[in-house]
Amino acid sequence: MTVRVLLVDDQVLVRSGFKLLIDSEPGLVVVGEADDGEAAVALTKELRPQVVLMDIRMPGMDGIAATGIISADEELNDVKVVVLTTFGHDEYVFGALQAGASGFLMKDTVPAELVAAVKTVAMGDSLLLPERTRHLIEEFVRRDESVPESHAPELDVLSPRERDVLAVVGRGLSNNEIAETLVLSPLTVKTHVSRILTKLNARDRAQLVMIAYESGLLTPGT
Structure with missing residues (x-):
């Protein structure tokens, strides 16, 4: 099964780097890109990716608000959101988890860990970053x-x-x-x-x- 991924970040270079990495991995494919939360919600409804890599801090609708909308939509129950952040503030990450995110990653995560994270979330049998998530909660x-x-x-x-x-x-x-x-x-x-x-x-x-x-x-x- 090919895991369909939606990239959401207001930085073109960030999206380009993630797209190159994900598309080069067998079994993963980027199906769309968005630069803000509102576009992320619309594309999620249209493209139905299995995993959304969602930036937290963006102009307009931020990633936490977009995650909450996606998570509340029963038609999108199969969509998993992983929030990406350059900020170490636990409040942002905890807010994303409360909104329905399936996990979180720092943007400087090494490529192999990012790929593994997407596969982990898509499989659903394990928790992403279990120790970090548990300690945060x-x-x-x-x-x-x-x-x-x-x-x-x-x-x-x-x-x-x-x-x-x-x-x-x-x-x-x-x-x-x-x-x-x-x-x-x-x-x-x-x-x-x-x-x-x-x-x-x-x-x-x-x-x-x-x-x-x-x-x-x-x-x-x-």
Whole structure:
């Protein structure tokens, strides 16, 4: 399967470099480019890429707002957004994750890591930058006094085993790692994760990590 990628950045040179890199990788192809959030939303609806590489800071509609619109559109459920930033501010990245981004990367990521990230997000079986993502979410949960001490009622739709799986997903483990941890087959884990996504109306694993911490199922330092 060829992974279709949409590039969103207001810098032509940045888009050109990413396009050259992605188009040279077997199994990946750039299907379109946009220079602001509004164009990104329109092209996503038109081209239906599997992965959108989205700059955060752009004139007009920024990447966080565009990510939120894409994530809220049920017809675009199969689209995964990875935000790109040159800024180290956690607020931007956390805002993007809250808006529905599947992960984040710095723009100076080495080429091999960028290609691997696109493939990881498209596959959906692993969390992009699991340790960095988890620590970022933990930091913001620590600041939020509204987070409950134990899991919230919305998790009652999950079976005990599904809660176990969600807790391990929240730690950033891949399906194979979860299978080893809980002594299950990878296929069983994949089935559990799929059901959890459906029951919690979550788009992807990044959202499951958010839910695991924000519900109180996991606490910072777990």
